[in-house]
């Protein structure tokens with residue numbers, strides 16, 4: 001059976017977007033990949049068979065062009081200022097264009113009472129999309145496994161994770177697993193309308209256990225060193241993280257300690273038919289990312 005539906009993937013050069021483009025192409029769909037700029041990543045998407053469009057989600061005219069002729073869209077905006085503007089643009093343009101479905105990236109900490117501006121904006125963005133006529137599915141992942149490569153520090157033959165997460169727990173989820181979920185939901189949106197799915201990896205761990213898992217794969221000692229939120233925030237400022245992201249990470253660290261990111265479930269396996277990736281498998285597949293210091 002031919003399926004010539006066109007799907008839009010926003011943030012297509014990002015962690016979940018890139019894999020979503022690939023997974024949709026693998027399913028034989030046509031894909032419009034929206035990127036913020038042309039570079040090596042956008043050229044790879046084009047080479048894989050996507051129609052690459054440079055667009056700014058903060059520009060209504062750009063978003064109007066993006067959604068033309070689209071059946072379903074993955075809507076994703078990074079943890080930067082502007083999420084609500086981008087969501088309003090998407091909701092209006094997609095409605096005008098008759099887009100049928102959206103899978104929207106949110107996060108597990110999205111709630112009305114969140115102290116993180118980004119988390120509260122995600123909750124508002126969810127409510128706005130729920131008011132459209134689109135078949136709408138929200139993704140609420142816990143912390144991505146990819147963060148481990150950002151926080152990672154390796155020197156004198158040992159690895160270090162210096163984080164303000166106390167003894168809190170989560171089951172890290174990879175972007176690739178989420179990408180497969182996104183493609184499956186876009187392919188068959190109806191059963192998932194108005195669902196908000198928490199997305200977890202397979203095993204809930206605290207950071208001592210995560211350090212142990214990384215150590216087991218790399219064959220070097222790895223230490224988790226709990227630090228205060230204040231020290232963590234100061235480190236992020238030193239590393240040049242934008243204030244919006246520093247504010248977010250400081251507040252979700254408290255959420256994390258309070259169990260907001262904890263848990264695991266079978267959503268990834270139920271939707272994709274494939275068990276999610278473990279921390280050990282992630283480290284093995286990304287060993288070079290653990291060779292030196294963390295990357296932003």
Ligand SMILES: NC(=O)c1ccc[n+]([C@@H]2O[C@H](COP(=O)([O-])OP(=O)(O)OC[C@H]3O[C@@H](n4cnc5c(N)ncnc54)[C@H](OP(=O)(O)O)[C@@H]3O)[C@@H](O)[C@H]2O)c1
Nearest residue numbers: 011013014015016017036056057077078107141142143144
């Ligand atoms: N990381 C986590 O642990 C975690 C956990 C739960 C939820 N989330 C959610 O995941 C989302 C981020 O997903 P991700 O990690 O897959 O994305 P990502 O890797 O952060 O990529 C975002 C992409 O969006 C592009 N972009 C930035 N501003 C744009 C604009 N104005 N218009 C169009 N594109 C723009 C960026 O372009 P450039 O590359 O050119 O800058 C980048 O390629 C966020 O909403 C976050 O809340 C993350």
